[in-house]
Amino acid sequence: MKMERLSQDKIRIFLTFDDLTERGIQKDDMWREIPKVHELFSDMMDQAYTELGFDPSGPLAVEVLALPAQGMVVIVTRGNIDFHHSSSYDEDVEEMYELEVTLEQTDQISYVFHDFEDLLRMAKVLLPLVTDGGMLFSYKDKWFFQMDAAEMDESRYQAIIAVLSEFGDAASVTRSILEEYGKTVIAADAVQVLCTHFK
Numbered sequence: 001m002k003m004e005r006l007s008q009d010k011i012r013i014f015l016t017f018d019d020l021t022e023r024g025i026q027k028d029d030m031w032r033e034i035p036k037v038h039e040l041f042s043d044m045m046d047q048a049y050t051e052l053g054f055d056p057s058g059p060l061a062v063e064v065l066a067l068p069a070q071g072m073v074v075i076v077t078r079g080n081i082d083f084h085h086s087s088s089y090d091e092d093v094e095e096m097y098e099l100e101v102t103l104e105q106t107d108q109i110s111y112v113f114h115d116f117e118d119l120l121r122m123a124k125v126l127l128p129l130v131t132d133g134g135m136l137f138s139y140k141d142k143w144f145f146q147m148d149a150a151e152m153d154e155s156r157y158q159a160i161i162a163v164l165s166e167f168g169d170a171a172s173v174t175r176s177i178l179e180e181y182g183k184t185v186i187a188a189d190a191v192q193v194l195c196t197h198f199k
Contacts, residue, residue, distance in 0.1 A: 001013060001014070001015055001016075001047065002014040002172070003044075003047065004052075005052045005054065006075075009079050010075065010077045010078070011048055011052060012073060012075050012172065013044055013048070013073070013074040013076070014072075014073055014172035015071045015072045015073075015074065016071040017071050018071075019071065020040075023036055023039070023040055024036055025037060025040060045076075048076070054076075054078070055078070056076070057078075058078055058079070059078070059079065060076055060077065060078055061076070061077040061079070062074060062075070062076050063075040065174070067110065071170065071172075073172040073174070107148045107149040107150045108146055108147075108148060108149075108175055109146065109147045109148070109160075109164070110144060110145070110146045110171040110172070110173060110174075111144070111145050111146075111165075111167075111168035111169065111171055112144050112168055112169050112171040112173070113142065113143040113144075113145065113167065113168045114142055114143075114169075116143060118167045118168065119143045119167070119168070119194070120194060120198050122145070122163060122164065122167035122168060123191045123195050123198075125163050125166075125167075126160065126163050126191050127191055127192070127195050129153075129156045129160050130147075130152075130156075130160065130191045130192075131192075132151070132189045132192065133148065133151040133189065133190075134147045134186075134188075134189060134190035134191050135147075135175075135186060136186040136194070137178040137179075137184055137185060138182055138183045139178050139181060139182030139183070140182075143185075144173060144182065145164070145168065145190060146178070
């Protein structure tokens with residue numbers, strides 16, 4: 001579980017599927033009201049307080065974004081939230097936290113590369129598996145490679161994830177953040193472009 005403070009009232013938590021499995025939670029459980037999910041949320045808030053000094057008292061907006069291969073991104077915002085509907089969490093959790101929960105799923109696969117050479121090596125190994133697709137961004141002195149799972153050949157999906165994991169790290173940064181705060185280096189067919197220009 002990785003955490004970072006985005007602002008005084010906002011934190012981002014990245015949960016890998018291993019983090020969920022260790023707690024006996026399946027990906028689909030995040031959409032259901034079960035005690036394990038409540039316990040996970042309490043643990044996250046305790047850790048956020050200890051590591052980041054984030055005080056989770058008062059109303060919280062919780063956005064859960066499920067990523068296809070990497071895990072989940074949970075963004076917690078503290079503040080004066082106008083609750084449009086009651087949270088699906090049961091009452092003992094609501095007594096501790098006032099929650100507005102949003103659940104979303106994305107088809108974006110996102111990996112970060114700290115070194116351009118690792119990115120190039122990844123592209124060369126990936127080239128036989130990927131005919132098109134992929135975007136490359138530069139953000140905070142790192143390289144972010146993203147692909148849409150929908151563009152992938154399903155039979156090659158696991159092999160593609162294995163290659164990406166070998167050379168890079170799963171990233172929790174969304175495309176909208178990269179487009180707004182980073183720089184788009186290659187807007188389309190990033191693997192092909194990298195292999196063509198850097199032989």
